[in-house]
Amino acid sequence: MADVAALQTMLSRVALGDRTAFRALYDATSPSLFGVALRILKRRERAEDVLQDTFVSVWQRAGSYSAAASQPMTWLTAIVRNRALDLLRGDTLRATESIHNEETGDMDEPPDERPDPLGLLEQATDALAIRGCMDEIKGPQRQCLALAYYHGLSHAEVAQRIASPIGSVKVWIRRGLDRLKRCLDKTP
Amino acid sequence: MNYDRPDLLDRLAAEYVLGSMTLRARRRFERLRVALPSAEAAARDWERRLMPLSDAVPVEAPPAGTWQSIDRRTGGAAARDPRSAARAAGPSWMAWLKPALGFAFGVVATIGLLRVDPGALLPIDAIVQQRGTLPPSYVGLLTDAQNNPVLLLSSTRQGRLLSIKRLVPVDVPAGAVPVLWALPRDGAPFALGALPAGDHAVLMLADTSEKLFANVPRLAVSLERAAPAPGAAPAAFLLSGHCVKLW
Numbered sequence: 001m002a003d004v005a006a007l008q009t010m011l012s013r014v015a016l017g018d019r020t021a022f023r024a025l026y027d028a029t030s031p032s033l034f035g036v037a038l039r040i041l042k043r044r045e046r047a048e049d050v051l052q053d054t055f056v057s058v059w060q061r062a063g064s065y066s067a068a069a070s071q072p073m074t075w076l077t078a079i080v081r082n083r084a085l086d087l088l089r090g091d092t093l094r095a096t097e098s099i100h101n102e103e104t105g106d107m108d109e110p111p112d113e114r115p116d117p118l119g120l121l122e123q124a125t126d127a128l129a130i131r132g133c134m135d136e137i138k139g140p141q142r143q144c145l146a147l148a149y150y151h152g153l154s155h156a157e158v159a160q161r162i163a164s165p166i167g168s169v170k171v172w173i174r175r176g177l178d179r180l181k182r183c184l185d186k187t188p
Numbered sequence: 189m190n191y192d193r194p195d196l197l198d199r200l201a202a203e204y205v206l207g208s209m210t211l212r213a214r215r216r217f218e219r220l221r222v223a224l225p226s227a228e229a230a231a232r233d234w235e236r237r238l239m240p241l242s243d244a245v246p247v248e249a250p251p252a253g254t255w256q257s258i259d260r261r262t263g264g265a266a267a268r269d270p271r272s273a274a275r276a277a278g279p280s281w282m283a284w285l286k287p288a289l290g291f292a293f294g295v296v297a298t299i300g301l302l303r304v305d306p307g308a309l310l311p312i313d314a315i316v317q318q319r320g321t322l323p324p325s326y327v328g329l330l331t332d333a334q335n336n337p338v339l340l341l342s343s344t345r346q347g348r349l350l351s352i353k354r355l356v357p358v359d360v361p362a363g364a365v366p367v368l369w370a371l372p373r374d375g376a377p378f379a380l381g382a383l384p385a386g387d388h389a390v391l392m393l394a395d396t397s398e399k400l401f402a403n404v405p406r407l408a409v410s411l412e413r414a415a416p417a418p419g420a421a422p423a424a425f426l427l428s429g430h431c432v433k434l435w
Contacts, residue, residue: 019264026255031247034254039245040207048251052258059262069232074239081207081242089211115246123244148208149241155208177202184237 002028007072015062026055029073033080039120040084040152050083057083085152117146125183133183141176144169191224201230205238324435326397328407330427338427339383341368341407343397345435350391352383358427364411369422370431371406377422383409407431 002010007028013021030051037047037054057079065075115123121142125134134142140162147153147161155173159166191197197220203209204217220227259265328341340353360366366383368391380400381391393400408428416422 019259022262022264023255023259026258030250030254032242032245034250035245035248036242038248044251048254051250051254052261055258056261059258070236074235077239077242078205078235081239085207085214086211089214120244121241124241127243128240145206148206149238150245152207154210156210158208173203173206173208174199177199177206181202181237 008067011065036080037084054080088152117150120150121146130183137179141172144172145176197227197230201234205234326401327434328431330429345398346396348393352389354387367412369408370404373403404431
């Protein structure tokens, strides 16, 4: 992928309506962003919808990107994740409200969890050099964080997935986030 | 809740960015982000912390055609190619909003365009009056199932206006939308637009006739329940006929 400065330049050109830069930005970032959306939504057509919406939004909002406030991939990943989470929550709501689940039957397919969310979190903590710090977080806390972040599961869904009371899950996630914050804010 | 408390905002922002909030809680926090700079700052802080966790997610090439859809939706080259637009997937209202917007912009741009190409936005009969001769044009004559002529269509070769003359009344049931289709020699039919009402009408095309009709030997009209989605197949044809070059 292009480095931070190159992505910042592309975004600044996109803000000026430069379609060549827009295409370059898409080529440089879409495989990562599609991977993130796919991990949350599991279904390629849903992930593609999110990717399309994200880049349409980038084209319209590139002028609001502030290099001082966030790095390009942070900004782009946040847009993708927010759209994917909204879509996922909407799907869940419709599936819950629907008496007949025929239309959403394909959502019942077992999700592809390779690599599993915990494995992804461990890879990420290694890459961020916070493994030692994060090792202080107990297994269930780490699993809750991983399921919420990589699969977009709500507190209730995490509780169901790991067969634990929702109250415990909320506490684990809160403690896990506190620990993560301390670990990440310590790194240079 | 007391949103003046930084620890509360920090916790809400953390759970929002992590992704564990319900949809309703997400909406509440999004409103907070807009209203409170401290909520926005807390969310940005958590995005900075947590988004790098996504670097571990395996990359995955998006499906072919994703870029073309984005390009079309943002008004790029694909949007200016109506055949590509008809094939590309996307919300159906977008495809029909574009001709409407195109028409609105077209009205504004008419004076400027006329200076460049006097024929581009003049109906064929106006050009005939100016010149006294028939200009190079595409002409279509659509007939019903009994082979009775019903619609006469004409557009100058480089023009973007399709003149429509209704030779006999067309019976359109309530709620149905009569849609004009181009049937290319080699390719799927693509919609040109909904037929305007009136015995004499003009349809603004998405491109010049030459671009649209050069490989289109036939035109047809179907009755649709609604404006067809891009790439959708037409319903049964009510009228059909040849499209020929008049030069």
